[in-house]
Amino acid sequence: MELNSNEPSGPLEERWTKHRDHGKLVNPSNRRNYTVIVVGSGLAGGAGAASLGEMGYNVKCFAFQDSPRRAHSIAAQGGINAAKNYPNDGDSVWRLFYDTLKGGDFRGRESNTWRLAEISNGIIDQCVAQGVPFAREYGGLLANRSFGGAQVSRTFYARGQTGQQLLIGAYQALERQIGAGTVEMHTRSEMLELIIVDGVARGIVTRNLVSGEIEAHVADCVVLATGGYGNVFYLSTNAKGSNCTAAWRAHRQGAAFANPCFTQIHPTCIPQAGEHQSKLTLMSESLRNDGRIWVPKKKEDVTKKPSEIPEEDRYYYLEERYPAFGNLVPRDVASRNAKYVCDDGLGVGPEVAGQRRGVYLDFADAIERLGQKEVEDRYGNLFEMYERITGENPYEVPMRIYPASHYTMGGLWVDYNLMTTIPGLFAAGEANFSDHGANRLGASALMQGLSDGYFVLPFTVGNYLGTVRELPKVELDHPEVKGAMERVTTRIDKLLNAPKPSKTADEFHRELGALIWDKCGMSRNEAGLKEALEKIPEIRERFWEQIKVPGTGEMFNQTLERAGRVADFMELAELLCIDALNREESCGAHFREEHRSEDGKEAKRDDENFQYVAAWEFSGDVSKPTLHKEPLVFERLKPSTRSYK
Amino acid sequence: MTERTMNITLHVWRQDNPGKPGKFERYEATDISEHSSFLEMLDLVNEGLIKDGKDPFSYDHDCREGVCGMCGMVINGIPHGPQAATTTCQLHMRKFKNGDELWLEPWRAAGFPVIKDLVVDRDAFDRIIQAGGYITSRTGSAPDANGIAIDKKTADAAFDAAACIGCGACVAACPNASAMLFVSAKITHLGLLPQGQPERKDRARKMVAQADAEGFGGCTNHRECEAACPKEIKFANIARLNRDFIGAMIKAPDDVPKPQPVR
Ligand SMILES: Cc1cc2nc3c(=O)[nH]c(=O)nc-3n(C[C@H](O)[C@H](O)[C@H](O)COP(=O)(O)OP(=O)(O)OC[C@H]3O[C@@H](n4cnc5c(N)ncnc54)[C@H](O)[C@@H]3O)c2cc1C
Ligand code: SF4
Numbered sequence: 001m002e003l004n005s006n007e008p009s010g011p012l013e014e015r016w017t018k019h020r021d022h023g024k025l026v027n028p029s030n031r032r033n034y035t036v037i038v039v040g041s042g043l044a045g046g047a048g049a050a051s052l053g054e055m056g057y058n059v060k061c062f063a064f065q066d067s068p069r070r071a072h073s074i075a076a077q078g079g080i081n082a083a084k085n086y087p088n089d090g091d092s093v094w095r096l097f098y099d100t101l102k103g104g105d106f107r108g109r110e111s112n113t114w115r116l117a118e119i120s121n122g123i124i125d126q127c128v129a130q131g132v133p134f135a136r137e138y139g140g141l142l143a144n145r146s147f148g149g150a151q152v153s154r155t156f157y158a159r160g161q162t163g164q165q166l167l168i169g170a171y172q173a174l175e176r177q178i179g180a181g182t183v184e185m186h187t188r189s190e191m192l193e194l195i196i197v198d199g200v201a202r203g204i205v206t207r208n209l210v211s212g213e214i215e216a217h218v219a220d221c222v223v224l225a226t227g228g229y230g231n232v233f234y235l236s237t238n239a240k241g242s243n244c245t246a247a248w249r250a251h252r253q254g255a256a257f258a259n260p261c262f263t264q265i266h267p268t269c270i271p272q273a274g275e276h277q278s279k280l281t282l283m284s285e286s287l288r289n290d291g292r293i294w295v296p297k298k299k300e301d302v303t304k305k306p307s308e309i310p311e312e313d314r315y316y317y318l319e320e321r322y323p324a325f326g327n328l329v330p331r332d333v334a335s336r337n338a339k340y341v342c343d344d345g346l347g348v349g350p351e352v353a354g355q356r357r358g359v360y361l362d363f364a365d366a367i368e369r370l371g372q373k374e375v376e377d378r379y380g381n382l383f384e385m386y387e388r389i390t391g392e393n394p395y396e397v398p399m400r401i402y403p404a405s406h407y408t409m410g411g412l413w414v415d416y417n418l419m420t421t422i423p424g425l426f427a428a429g430e431a432n433f434s435d436h437g438a439n440r441l442g443a444s445a446l447m448q449g450l451s452d453g454y455f456v457l458p459f460t461v462g463n464y465l466g467t468v469r470e471l472p473k474v475e476l477d478h479p480e481v482k483g484a485m486e487r488v489t490t491r492i493d494k495l496l497n498a499p500k501p502s503k504t505a506d507e508f509h510r511e512l513g514a515l516i517w518d519k520c521g522m523s524r525n526e527a528g529l530k531e532a533l534e535k536i537p538e539i540r541e542r543f544w545e546q547i548k549v550p551g552t553g554e555m556f557n558q559t560l561e562r563a564g565r566v567a568d569f570m571e572l573a574e575l576l577c578i579d580a581l582n583r584e585e586s587c588g589a590h591f592r593e594e595h596r597s598e599d600g601k602e603a604k605r606d607d608e609n610f611q612y613v614a615a616w617e618f619s620g621d622v623s624k625p626t627l628h629k630e631p632l633v634f635e636r637l638k639p640s641t642r643s644y645k
Numbered sequence: 646m647t648e649r650t651m652n653i654t655l656h657v658w659r660q661d662n663p664g665k666p667g668k669f670e671r672y673e674a675t676d677i678s679e680h681s682s683f684l685e686m687l688d689l690v691n692e693g694l695i696k697d698g699k700d701p702f703s704y705d706h707d708c709r710e711g712v713c714g715m716c717g718m719v720i721n722g723i724p725h726g727p728q729a730a731t732t733t734c735q736l737h738m739r740k741f742k743n744g745d746e747l748w749l750e751p752w753r754a755a756g757f758p759v760i761k762d763l764v765v766d767r768d769a770f771d772r773i774i775q776a777g778g779y780i781t782s783r784t785g786s787a788p789d790a791n792g793i794a795i796d797k798k799t800a801d802a803a804f805d806a807a808a809c810i811g812c813g814a815c816v817a818a819c820p821n822a823s824a825m826l827f828v829s830a831k832i833t834h835l836g837l838l839p840q841g842q843p844e845r846k847d848r849a850r851k852m853v854a855q856a857d858a859e860g861f862g863g864c865t866n867h868r869e870c871e872a873a874c875p876k877e878i879k880f881a882n883i884a885r886l887n888r889d890f891i892g893a894m895i896k897a898p899d900d901v902p903k904p905q906p907v908r
Contacts, residue, residue: 051784066705067771069811070713086791122785129787131780131838133804140794158804164712165807172779179775179905187768210760239708273680274648276689279709350648350680388731391680391739454784504695506688550700555661556761558703559695 001256001617003630006415007111012636013093016115019416020459024466031056032182034465035219037204039191039246041068043163043446044429045225046170047453053177055458060217061174061183062206064190064241064561069171072227072239073449076163077284078147079155080446082120087144091152093117098637099150100444103330104409104437105588105605106639107259109613109632111416112434116444119451124156126454130169134158147285147442155443160284160381166446170453189215190561191246192491193484194222194253194425195474201425202474205484207492209561212554214488216481218474220465221424223457224250225449228408228430230263232569232576233521234513236405237269237282243565244572247412247431255420256615256628258413258433260572261580264440264589265522266406267334270389271349271358280404281389283382285442288327288334290366290378291399293318295346295359302348302356306398317341332439332522332589332603335403339522342402349400353514362398403522407445409436409589410579413615413630417460418452421615424468426461428452433613438588492553494544495563501548505563508543512536512566512573520577525593529581533574537623540570571622578616578625585610607639649679651743655690657702658750663758663766669748670702683726683736684709684716704763711735711875714810717817718763719750724814724873732812732875752813754822755860767813769859770827772905777851778831780840793839806833808876815870815878821862826870828852829882832889849889851902858904 008015026034034057038049041063049061063071085091096117101108128134128142134156135143144153158165177183188209195203195218203218229244230236251257268287269280296302297315317337319326327334338359341347349358367375372395376383383394390400412420412427414434420427429449436444474481519532543566551557586595586603587610595604613630653674660667674690681689684706691701706716711732718733720726725733728740741747749763757765795803809830816824832849835841841848864883871880 047784054784065707065713065715066767067714067811069771070707070715072708072713074713075708075710084790122787124790125787126782126784128790129780129782129840131803131807131835131840133800133807133834133838134790136795136797136800138797140796140800141791158807161712161808164810165804168807172774173782173784175771175774176779176781178771185771187771239713241707274678276678276681276685278682278685278688281710388735389682389737391737458784502696504692506692548695548698550695550698556703556764559691559701 001421001628003256003413003421003615003628004415005109005630006417007109008416012110012114013118015111016118023459023463026462026466028056032058034058035060036221036223036461037217037219038062038223038225039204040071040225040227040429040431041171041174042071042073042225042227042429043167043170043449044431044453045223046071046167046174047450048223048225048428048457049183050170050173050177051454051458052461053180053182056182059177059183060186060219062186062189062191062204064188064209066187068174068185068187069168071167072242073167073446074164075239076446077160077282078286079145079157079162079443080123080166081147081154081443082124082156082447083117083154084121084124086142087153089152091154095152096120096154100435100441101437101637102640103441104439106437106607106611106634107262107587107632108437109434110634110636115456116435116448116451119455120447122455123447123450127166127169130173132158132165132169150441163446166450170450192249192488192564194250195481195484196253196422197474197478197480200423200471202471203481205488207488210556212552212557214485216476216485218476218481220471221426221461223426223428223461224412224431225428225453226431228411229572230405230408232513232573233405233517234509235272235277235280235517237266237280240279243568245565245568247427248568248572250412250420250422250425252618253422254618255422255425256413256617257410257575258613258615259410259438259579260576260616261520261583261590262409262438262588263405263576264331264407264409265335265403267331267338267403268361268401269404270386271400271402272352273350273390275352281385282404282406283386283401285331287361287379287382290370290375291327291361291363292316292365293327293359293361295341295348299345302346306360315341315346332591335522336591338403357402358400359402360398361401363394364398367395405517407440409433409438409440413613417463418456419460419464424464426457428457438590491564492560495547495560495567496549496553498545498547500546503546503548505547505549505559505566508539508547509566509569512539512570515539516573516576520580523591523593524580526581529577532577533581536570536574536577543567543570574622575616575625579614582614582627583610605641611639650676651679651738651741651745653677653686653741654746656746656748657762659702659762660759661761663760667759677738679737679739681738682709682734683738684734686738702762706734709734712810714812717752717812717814719752719817721748724752724817725875730875730877752817754816756822756824757813757816765813767811769861770811770813770824772859773824773828773852773855774831775905776855776902777844777848778835780835781844782840795839799837803834803837806830806837806878806882809878810876812875814873814875816861818869818873819862820867820869821865823864823870824856824859824861825864825883825886826874826878826880828856829886830878832886833882836885836889846889846893846896849886850893853890854902855904
């Protein structure tokens with residue numbers, strides 16, 4: 001396998017333009033002769049399918065939900081970045097590029113990151129033209145706010161529902177194309193296999209989730225915009241249905257998977273309340289601007305009411321350990337420290353699986369300083385959400401928070417064109433790995449999804465089709481098509497007919513999730529990772545032996561859907577740990593306990609040995625993937641150390 | 646944090662497909678923590694059914710944060726259940742008490758055929774949007790985002806309407822199974838914005854024609870939709886829809902749009 005990033009050369013700021021100037025185009029009247037499959041209707045897939053359809057391609061779009069509008073992008077709260085510099089605080093494409101690359105701890109690809117920053121402004125224009133109701137100032141112009149990791153206000157937002165509004169914009173554009181007949185939409189349809197003919201991606205096999213029918217769809221190229229794999233940990237802020245199946249099936253067919261161990265843990269989520277909790281809810285990070293984080297100093301105080309713990313017995317651990325940034329340290333630092341205090345037995349809230357996992361986020365000082373009214377104006381909707389979920393009133397008792405799996409920087413390896421290592425297979429949005437390095441800054445995922453969908457894919461897909469020109473027609477009875485369909489039916493049969501059916505998919509998923517959250521979550525070490533790598537194959541074996549799925553494949557069967565997704569997480573989890581073990585450094589969200597500064601607080605990156613993208617190739621044996629390295633070259637920025645002390 | 650637990654009796658609508666008749670089945674949910682969410686309670690009952698080798702009941706859900714619009718069922722006669730402005734997924738068991746008996750049904754409307762149990766087909770909503778629920782704006786052709794100033798009040802009002810999650814509770818609540826609250830939310834969102842003006846009247850006409858074709862009824866001012874809506878979409882939006890619609894019909898009474906074929 002050869003990893004060629006296909007980046008254009010020359011000055012960074014000219015690369016994207018140059019690439020477009022010299023790329024191949026497809027004649028407008030010829031476009032309808034090409035069929036493009038887009039799997040996913042989130043920001044990346046929805047925007048991509050709508051734009052490609054509008055250009056005249058024959059597009060088929062797929063989503064497992066009942067409507068394209070329900071993709072997980074809908075849940076994003078905080079906002080979307082762009083280098084507009086409307087607030088006149090000195091922002092520029094350069095600064096957005098710099099912040100993104102540095103925030104990613106120099107593990108992203110320079111050309112891609114620059115392009116993302118360059119395209120950002122056009123995204124905002126596009127969205128406003130579609131009617132996305134961004135927040136505005138009294139003068140009627142667009143409002144901005146600041147977000148972690150930046151010194152400028154460059155985040156556009158629509159109350160706490162930015163993802164929803166952006167997705168509805170893309171969804172409406174997509175529906176317009178569906179109405180116009182350029183896009184054929186397949187909802188409640190799940191991709192379960194990739195069809196490759198003569199080494200080139202030519203289609204997908206799906207299961208119609210209503211009838212259970214297994215269908216083959218052939219095309220001239222395939223785009224996967226299927227989101228991230230944060231649910232591998234079972235509990236996460238992702239939607240319940242978010243899964244890795246599409247990407248993982250492609251990986252098994254030859255697409256390299258890059259940097260799987262770069263998983264982001266968000267520090268401010270509502271803690272788990274019990275063993276049967278199904279998901280975790282994110283609370284906007286903005287809360288850390290005014291809330292103070294603490295735990296009791298003494299173990300015997302953890303069950304006391306917070307109001308009964310006097311000031312001198314409270315441990316404001318972030319303020320003490322990081323006096324310069326205090327409660328506003330970056331996501332990974334805040335998360336790890338919460339874990340450490342809870343591991344030390346100082347956590348608060350209910351005991352789940354033998355441990356109290358929660359720290360206080362206290363607004364008492366803020367209420368005293370600003371008044372309840374002002375706090376309500378700033379955070380009212382968040383406080384309300386917190387109360388709805390926990391039944392506690394945060395104006396009276398401190399909130400409890402704990403970190404949760406939130407976003408995955410790793411994903412399918414792609415080149416500058418967003419093409420994977422399988423020709424004709426593209427990956428966009430959270431499903432690919434390229435732009436955020438080892439850590440994503442807040443408000444940058446929405447930007448990347450829309451950049452890929454509205455602006456990158458429409459050009460690079462055309463460039464690909466214009467280059468390959470005419471591909472041989474693939475009939476539905478082609479051996480490769482039949483082979484892919486057979487792989488799907490065999491797997492479904494196996495899921496339905498385990499030898500000793502006794503446990504549910506959720507039980508296995510919880511077991512797997514708890515293991516990797518513990519060994520490969522916020523903080524990782526060699527012994528723990530090795531232990532996980534021994535246990536995962538064992539859980540997987542039990543899964544295939546004991547998985548219990550009632551009903552048949554020929555019906556609406558949500559249990560079967562879930563079991564199939566968990567089966568793929570079982571394999572991805574192993575690659576996650578293999579990658580984490582291989583990366584003997586701490587960078588971004590990946591923290592290896594063996595690699596930290598003398599005082600134990602700071603992560604130690606190793607540029608000499610690990611300044612590369614780890615792209616894993618499936619070898620036929622899940623436990624023995626082959627590592628390929630894409631060296632990262634920084635022509636413009638010299639990697640510097642992240643320090644927040 | 647103390648924990649109260651409870652036992653709940655469920656009567657769940659079971660139906661294999663739109664062609665077959667359905668009926669209620671009784672299930673017991675035992676030892677449910679007050680901190681668990683309503684859907685977690687259902688998950689638990691289903692886990693038990695799976696282990697017993699029985700067919701678990703189906704219900705839609707995804708984000709479980711009240712924003713994707715996927716979940717929704719009628720709980721004791723109320724779409725999305727007893728808590729105002731709250732989707733089914735955001736309900737928590739502390740709102741219920743030990744011994745409660747709950748009747749769970751799918752949305753019932755000609756425009757939303759049952760797929761299985763509590764799951765319905767809401768494709769009709771997508772087709773209504775296809776008919777005109779958008780602003781035409783070719784990718785890459787947009788002017789600078791700050792080119793047009795929009796006063797904050799108007800932008801906020803547009804946002805309020807844009808908060809509709811397309812769940813369908815309004816239809817389920819309406820005695821006529823009317824989709825007018827849903828349609829009016831889109832009409833208001835786009836019609837308030839300057840970008841939405843060129844297509845405004847056509848939009849109303851096309852969306853209403855599509856809603857009719859899908860088998861949704863007319864609005865006769867029951868206002869049940871507003872009470873059921875988890876996103877507090879205002880009934881007053883329907884008046885705006887009527888204005889746009891009537892305006893369009895007066896201008897060009899014969900220009901009746903052709904709805905998309907209904908599957
Ligand atoms: C709670 C939360 C808050 C967030 N807030 C922010 C924020 O404020 N700012 C920010 O920039 N980012 C935020 N993010 C991150 C951001 O929302 C996501 O990274 C981004 O929306 C992903 O978009 P996507 O298009 O790549 O994928 P998704 O939106 O996840 O879409 C995936 C699509 O693929 C389809 N799909 C998946 N698998 C299959 C399959 N096998 N077959 C068929 N279809 C399939 C799904 O149906 C869906 O349509 C947040 C994330 C979370 C969880
Ligand atoms: S108007 Fe309210 S009830 Fe109707 S679909 Fe929208 S959010 Fe749901």
